[in-house]
Amino acid sequence: MSDTVHKVNKILRKLSLPIQIKVDDDVVTSLWIAIFESLFKFRLDKINRTLHGQSSLHNAKTLLTELSTVLNCDLNHIKPEDIVEGKDDAQYFLAEIFEDLVNLMLKDSDESEEVEIDYFQSNSSIATNLTKEDDVSSSTPEFDEVSYLNFNNDGSYSGENVQSFDMETPKPNTRKNSFEREISNFVNLKNDFLKKKKKKDLDSKKFKKKNSENLKTILTKINKPSTKENSFTTPPLLKVQPTDTPHMKALKLKRVKLLKENSYAEKKLNNLNVKFKEEMQETEHFLKFNKDEIKNFKFEEEDFGEEDESSDCKEEDKIKSIPEDNIELFQKNIKKVLPYVQIDKYITNKTLDEQIKYWKKRLDDRLWSRSVKIHKEDIESSLNLKKIELLKKEIDVSTRLTQQKNNKEIKRKALNSLKEKDRILKKNINRVNVVEKEKINLQKKLKLKKEKVLLDSHKAFLKNQRDIIIEEKKLQKEAQEASMHALNLELISKENYFKNEIQMLKEELNDSKKRESIEEREKFLAVRRLKRDKKGFNKNEIRRVKKKLENDFEVDNHFLEVDLDRIKQDLNFNVKKKI
DSSP, X not given: OOHHHHXXXXXXXXXXXXXXXXXXXXXXXXXXXXXXXXXXXXXXXTOOOSOOHHHHHXXXXXXXXXXXXXXXSOOTTSOHHXXXXXXXXXXXHHHHHHHHHHHHHOOOHHHHHHHHHHHHXXXXXXXXXXXXXXXXXXXXXXXXXXXXXXXXXXXXXXXXOOGGGTTOOOOOOOOTTHHHHHHHTHHHHHHHHHHHHHTTSSOHHHHHHHHHHHHHHHHHHHHSOOOOOOOOOOOGGGSOOTTOOHHHHHHHHHHHHHHHHHHHHHHHHHHHHHHHHHHHXXXXXXXXXOHHHHHHOOOOOOOOOSSOGGGGSOGGGSOOOHHHHHHHHHHHHHHHHOTTOOOOHHHHHHHHHHHHHHHHHHHHHHHHHHHHHHHHHHHHHHHHHHHHHHXXXXXXXXXXXXXXXXXXXXXXXXXXXXXXXXXXXXXXXXHHHXXXXXXXXXXXXXXXXXXXXXXXXXXXXXXXHHHHHHHHHHHHHHHHHHHHHXXXXXXXXXXXXXXXXXXXXXXXXXXXXXXXXXXXXXXHHHHHHHHHHHXXXXXXXXXXXXXXXXXXXXXXXXXXXXXXXXXXXXXXXXXXXXX
């Protein structure tokens, strides 16, 4: 497997694309386009998705132009023809470029955890975590507004816009396993409350409801993470615009991702601490024990009512007080393992001291929760002041709006009165205009009547003149027709005479043609007879010449045979005859 294939597979794994390359021939243009689109999370518009041969070259050119805009540099050393043909140098250069981009923009799971820890333990700005390859310095005025929130060592935010983080509380100064110990001892607290409920120190329904809810919420915090979605609002500077370049889009998305991770992790921890303290405050007022009370605390072993399901349990499983329960369990475990060994008082006292230390710490936690409560009340009072200011602003706005509304009403009435006057004036003007138009129409009608009378008289005169002209033309036409008829008769007589002459000439022509044909026939027959006689004479001549030639041939053969016999006799060897 070559280096290019190895790098491409690494890129595909980081982008979580379900593809694996085995041969260099599998690295095609469409694969590079898929990597580019999944990396920058947008679809290239100029890509030709058809399967024609020229589309791959066009797509390679488009990919190189987009990459050059992202990197802000020329990629003239990579040719699109080399990408289409699958040359090693071009594929290796592209693999290196995409590997650097993926390492810059994406993070593995280990890197994300390290970043999360660094943000809780350092004072670095959220928005200045770009590497050198980003080509954008963190001190630019466009991105200085993004770093308006900074983490302090105590987990709180500092900056100009901290309104959305005012309700967050700092982390309490507790030991590492205090949260787990509180959860583990909550079962013992439940047992103590059940006993007090039996003695009717508490309201059974209220206790059952609150205690079950507390236990369920605390246990689910340990066993199952919260599925509540993080309400994170993207700053307006980091919102992706349609005019942004792919490089700018990638930077904005990266910064938004970092902001989301940090805000989500910090809110999650603070919400867990605040909710746990609020739920435990309801039970802390029952835990005001000192050392003597814990040692001397006992209970009566009584059967529980129908509501308690532990009435059928054995005596050893019945509810005990918290320290005694722990010591008895400790003693039972030792007796099971080492039945012949007695527990020293030092060990029991040590366990009791640990319990007392624990409850002292719990009292410290109560003081801490009280301070948190006071802090919340201060925040609520400040919020109430803000609400009062907002109400004042709303009242001012409402008064201003009512005043504007009254002014608008007065203006509207004045405008309506002016419009009514204008309407009446326009109506009167229209009436005057209508009267004037009627007067003009009457004058036009009188004028048209006079013109019509003149036109009628003129038309009658013209009609008489036209009739006279028509009659004259009619007489001329009749005389012309009579002369034409006489001419036609002459022409017809001449035509008939010439037709008869032509007929006679045609008959004479036919007779002459017949005579000529008879003469030609006689000539043809005479020529035919001469040819036949000549042919017979030639045949007789040919027969005579043929006979003469045959006789000459026989004579020559006879003399040849005689010569051969003589030569044979002279030479005494056989000579084959010629055939």
